[in-house]
Amino acid sequence: MKSDYQRPLDWRHGRIDLNHGAGGRAAAQLVDELFARCFDNDWLRQGDDGAALPALPPGHRLVMATDGHVISPLVFPGGNIGCLAVHGTVNDVAMLGATPLYLAASFILEEGFALAELKTIVEAMAAAARAAGVAIVTGDTKVVERGKGDGVFITTTGVGALPPGRSVSGANARPGDLVLLSGTIGEHGVAVLSQRESLAFETQIVSDTAALNGLVAAMLAAVPDGAVRTLRDPTRGGLATTLNEITRQSGVGIELDEATIPLQPQVAAACELLGLDPLYVANEGKLVAIVAPEAADAVLAAMRAHPLGTQAVCIGRVGVDAQRFVQMKTRLGGRRIVDWLSGEQLPRIC
Amino acid sequence: MKSDYQRPLDWRHGRIDLNHGAGGRAAAQLVDELFARCFDNDWLRQGDDGAALPALPPGHRLVMATDGHVISPLVFPGGNIGCLAVHGTVNDVAMLGATPLYLAASFILEEGFALAELKTIVEAMAAAARAAGVAIVTGDTKVVERGKGDGVFITTTGVGALPPGRSVSGANARPGDLVLLSGTIGEHGVAVLSQRESLAFETQIVSDTAALNGLVAAMLAAVPDGAVRTLRDPTRGGLATTLNEITRQSGVGIELDEATIPLQPQVAAACELLGLDPLYVANEGKLVAIVAPEAADAVLAAMRAHPLGTQAVCIGRVGVDAQRFVQMKTRLGGRRIVDWLSGEQLPRIC
Numbered sequence: 001m002k003s004d005y006q007r008p009l010d011w012r013h014g015r016i017d018l019n020h021g022a023g024g025r026a027a028a029q030l031v032d033e034l035f036a037r038c039f040d041n042d043w044l045r046q047g048d049d050g051a052a053l054p055a056l057p058p059g060h061r062l063v064m065a066t067d068g069h070v071i072s073p074l075v076f077p078g079g080n081i082g083c084l085a086v087h088g089t090v091n092d093v094a095m096l097g098a099t100p101l102y103l104a105a106s107f108i109l110e111e112g113f114a115l116a117e118l119k120t121i122v123e124a125m126a127a128a129a130r131a132a133g134v135a136i137v138t139g140d141t142k143v144v145e146r147g148k149g150d151g152v153f154i155t156t157t158g159v160g161a162l163p164p165g166r167s168v169s170g171a172n173a174r175p176g177d178l179v180l181l182s183g184t185i186g187e188h189g190v191a192v193l194s195q196r197e198s199l200a201f202e203t204q205i206v207s208d209t210a211a212l213n214g215l216v217a218a219m220l221a222a223v224p225d226g227a228v229r230t231l232r233d234p235t236r237g238g239l240a241t242t243l244n245e246i247t248r249q250s251g252v253g254i255e256l257d258e259a260t261i262p263l264q265p266q267v268a269a270a271c272e273l274l275g276l277d278p279l280y281v282a283n284e285g286k287l288v289a290i291v292a293p294e295a296a297d298a299v300l301a302a303m304r305a306h307p308l309g310t311q312a313v314c315i316g317r318v319g320v321d322a323q324r325f326v327q328m329k330t331r332l333g334g335r336r337i338v339d340w341l342s343g344e345q346l347p348r349i350c
Numbered sequence: 351m352k353s354d355y356q357r358p359l360d361w362r363h364g365r366i367d368l369n370h371g372a373g374g375r376a377a378a379q380l381v382d383e384l385f386a387r388c389f390d391n392d393w394l395r396q397g398d399d400g401a402a403l404p405a406l407p408p409g410h411r412l413v414m415a416t417d418g419h420v421i422s423p424l425v426f427p428g429g430n431i432g433c434l435a436v437h438g439t440v441n442d443v444a445m446l447g448a449t450p451l452y453l454a455a456s457f458i459l460e461e462g463f464a465l466a467e468l469k470t471i472v473e474a475m476a477a478a479a480r481a482a483g484v485a486i487v488t489g490d491t492k493v494v495e496r497g498k499g500d501g502v503f504i505t506t507t508g509v510g511a512l513p514p515g516r517s518v519s520g521a522n523a524r525p526g527d528l529v530l531l532s533g534t535i536g537e538h539g540v541a542v543l544s545q546r547e548s549l550a551f552e553t554q555i556v557s558d559t560a561a562l563n564g565l566v567a568a569m570l571a572a573v574p575d576g577a578v579r580t581l582r583d584p585t586r587g588g589l590a591t592t593l594n595e596i597t598r599q600s601g602v603g604i605e606l607d608e609a610t611i612p613l614q615p616q617v618a619a620a621c622e623l624l625g626l627d628p629l630y631v632a633n634e635g636k637l638v639a640i641v642a643p644e645a646a647d648a649v650l651a652a653m654r655a656h657p658l659g660t661q662a663v664c665i666g667r668v669g670v671d672a673q674r675f676v677q678m679k680t681r682l683g684g685r686r687i688v689d690w691l692s693g694e695q696l697p698r699i700c
Contacts, residue, residue: 021420021698023586024691028595047599048520049442049582050415052512056406065400066454066507068492070371092399104416106505108458140505142418144698150498155456155490157416157507162402170398232399236373245378249397341374348371348494 009033014115021109021143034119035105035139038126043102043137051137053102060161065092068155072348074121077191078207079284081154082124087211087284088235088350089156090132094213095231095287097168097220098160103129105139105156110149121152132211134158165225172229173250173290179316180289180300182215182309183208184262185239189281189346190270199274203266210285215308219289222302227295232288235350240279240338242288243326253321256328256338260315280341282349290318359383364465371459371493384469385455385489388476393452393487401487403452410511415442418505422698424471426545428537428557429634431504432474437561437634438585438700439506440482444563445581445637447518447570448510453479455489455506460499471502482561484508515575522579523600523640529666530639530650532565532659533558534612535589539631539696540620549624553616560635565658569639572652577645582638585700590629590688592638593676603671606678606688610665630691632699640668 009029019026036044043051056062069085086103093100105125109118129136191207193199212233220228230250234242239261243254263278271278285308291299296314303309316328326338359379369376386394393401406412419435436453443450455475459468479486541557543549562583570578580600584592589611593604613628621628635658641649646664653659666678676688 018697019692022691022696023591026692027586028690046519046521047595048446050413050446050508052446052448052517052519053412053414055409055411058408059405061405062403062412062452062509063400064403064452064454064488064507064509066456066488066505067490068456068458068505070458070492070494096398096400096402098402102412102414104414104507106416106418106456106507108418108420108503108505138414138416140417142420142503142698144420144500144503147497148422148500150494153458153492153494153503155416155418155458155505155507157414157454157456157505158400159412159414159509167402169396169402171396236371236377241373245397340378341372342369342376346372347368348492 009115011115011119016109016111016113016143018111018143021141027141030141034122038122039136041135041137043135053137056161059164063093063096063098063160063162065089066155066157067092068153069350070153070348071192071350072150073195074151076195076207077204079209080121080124081152082121083128084209084284084350085154085156086125086128086132087209089158090134090211090213091233093158093160094216095233096162097166098162100134100158100160100213103134103136103156103158105136105154107141108149108153109141109143110151111143111146113151118152132213168228168231170230170232170246170249173246173252173318175252175318175320176293177229177290177318178293178296178314179254180291181313181315182287182303183311184264185283185286186263186267186271186278186281188284189349190267192349193274193346201266201270205266205270208283208285210308212285212287212308215306218302218306219299222298223295227292228289228299230290234283234286234288236282238280238282241340244340246290247324247326251324253319253324254316254326255319256316258328258330260313262311262313279338359465361465361469366459366461366463366493368461368493371491377491380491384472388472389486391485391487403487406511409514413443413446413448413510413512415439416505416507417442418503419700420503420698421542421700422500423545424501426557427541427554429559430471430474431502432471433478434559434634434700435504435506436475436478436482437559439508440484440561440563441583443508443510444566445583446512447516448512450484450508450510450563453484453486453506453508455486455504457491458499458503459491459493460501461493461496463501468502482563518578518581520580520582520596520599523596523602523668525602525668525670526643527579527640527668528643528646528664529604530641531663531665532637532653533661534614535633535636536613536617536621536628536631538634539699540617542699543624543696551616551620555616555620558633558635560658562635562637562658565656568652568656569649572648573645577642578639578649580640584633584636584638586632588630588632591690594690596640597674597676601674603669603674604666604676605669606666608678608680610663612661612663629688
């Protein structure tokens with residue numbers, strides 16, 4: 001067999017150049033020595049421009065979700081863009097009630113990006129995928145000139161299997177349902193912002209980035225199909241935006257009780273300092289569940305028994321509201337509308 | 351129902367700002383008024399962070415492929431990044447012998463990008479998807495600051511259904527098989543380069559960008575399963591790189607006959623002017639097929655009967671070669687090795 005490459009990649013000093021995206025020998029070398037090695041599985045080893053995968057279990061429907069990741073900085077307390085890109089898409093698939101199975105990964109690299117940094121990110125992706133029980137089965141790499149990108153952007157697309165008869169959607173909430181939250185809010189956004197702005201808080205705030213498919217499986221197993229109406233991970237735009245999306249989809253209102261929403265004291269302090277409302281700050285390892293009232297205790301118990309749901313609580317109730325408002329009873333006993341933000345609170349948070 | 355937006359998007363003068371990627375009201379408006387409207391289908395209308403799709407036909411395996419598109423310029427003779435992003439991924443799914451069904455689309459937009467230009471691109475995507483018979487069922491939009499991107503990058507991920515018993519892979523070529531090519535080479539790369547460099551040729555050269563799933567279906571229907579060993583679209587790196595990938599995967603050699611490889615005269619002239627070898631220039635609407643010798647006539651006839659394969663020809667033969675070389679009998683009767691290029695001939699060609 002001919003030797004395909006002159007010499008191995010230089011992981012200490014090497015940098016991405018335009019050749020790595022050109023489909024020639026340098027591109028093949030990057031795939032072989034980095035992506036194929038880290039993500040190693042039967043489907044990647046096929047070496048085709050796509051993956052031929054097994055059939056889904058009989059009767060199971062297909063679920064598909066995609067997310068581009070452009071977070072800045074690439075590394076933050078608690079993770080980096082690599083694990084985030086796995087968690088974000090695994091979670092989107094899981095939130096539809098499906099079991100995430102396979103991921104595709106597309107990398108857009110900027111010329112000059114350090115190979116060492118890319119390796120760290122790809123290794124984090126591989127570890128996150130293994131931990132979540134999904135395989136990264138196909139991918140693509142492009143390179144853009146210096147100043148036309150920002151280090152690395154990663155788009156992941158996930159597919160999963162949805163068992164027959166199950167429907168979990170933002171459109172399924174009904175008046176009388178309860179709103180559950182799996183834990184404290186705001187860590188991811190505050191962790192990224194503090195890193196970006198080089199802010200030092202007394203206690204380091206760490207992103208909550210995590211794959212939630214295990215938690216979802218435990219919740220769905222605890223009650224009959226249909227009792228869990230909606231699952232959603234409150235990422236960009238935070239809890240407030242997610243709840244507004246649900247009221248819009250389902251044509252209902254939601255009433256929250258502020259005192260029940262868990263918040264780490266250091267996150268509360270940081271938000272106050274930064275002028276952020278934690279209700280709008282991104283999370284990457286939390287979920288909101290809208291559940292039938294009679295199922296709420298069982299779902300909460302299942303959540304609290306899982307490591308990612310120990311602080312799960314009921315934070316409110318779905319009501320009838322032609323205006324589809326999310327309202328909140330404040331700590332002081334007042335009442336306010338928790339509206340959509342018109343725009344950006346924190347850019348490039350995921 | 352409350353009014354979700356202050357006023358409609360300004361398609362004439364509006365520009366992307368960071369709010370459009372923030373998951374708030376502006377982001378929802380962009381999704382509603384552009385993506386959901388252009389791509390309209392039942393699954394997008396679900397409004398969730400992913401799509402719950404039907405089950406695949408019984409026994410069919412899942413095929414998945416992803417491609418990031420970073421082409422520059424965004425618009426070129428014969429198409430734009432939108433239709434290219436559909437064709438590229440539809441073709442990758444089809445090249446595994448599967449029927450492409452669904453696409454996910456992830457957009458990374460640069461702050462300041464004109465809404466009018468984005469609309470043109472998204473409309474081209476929608477038209478290309480309809481023409482190819484696939485639905486764009488889920489998506490994501492991110493915005494990066496000015497100078498951290500380049501207008502728009504689009505990653506598309508496709509899934510398809512692979513019938514039981516069918517295996518089409520770059521690893522399946524066997525000595526004695528014939529190498530078929532669906533038509534002339536080099537148009538896409540030359541069209542993009544001429545646009546980029548503002549070169550004017552006597553005849554305008556137009557990209558061949560096209561969805562090949564219909565052509566593939568006709569080819570596969572013409573012969574028993576197994577007779578079509580390999581299908582591959584020679585995109586980045588061109589025909590030469592694609593054939594080298596196949597010899598590497600299958601552990602064989604390939605012998606080409608240069609005189610049989612079809613080339614438009616104006617592409618030949620442009621390549622000579624630009625110092626490009628057309629064997630390495632990207633195509634976006636051509637395919638290479640490796641077929642069992644006894645099936646070659648039937649496959650060729652099926653190709654020629656299809657509008658995208660009228661100029662299909664046999665260009666060579668698979669042989670035994672421990673060194674996995676692609677060799678070519680030149681027009682002058684000589685013989686040369688058609689090697690991998692080490693790097694970039696044309697950056698950002700797709």
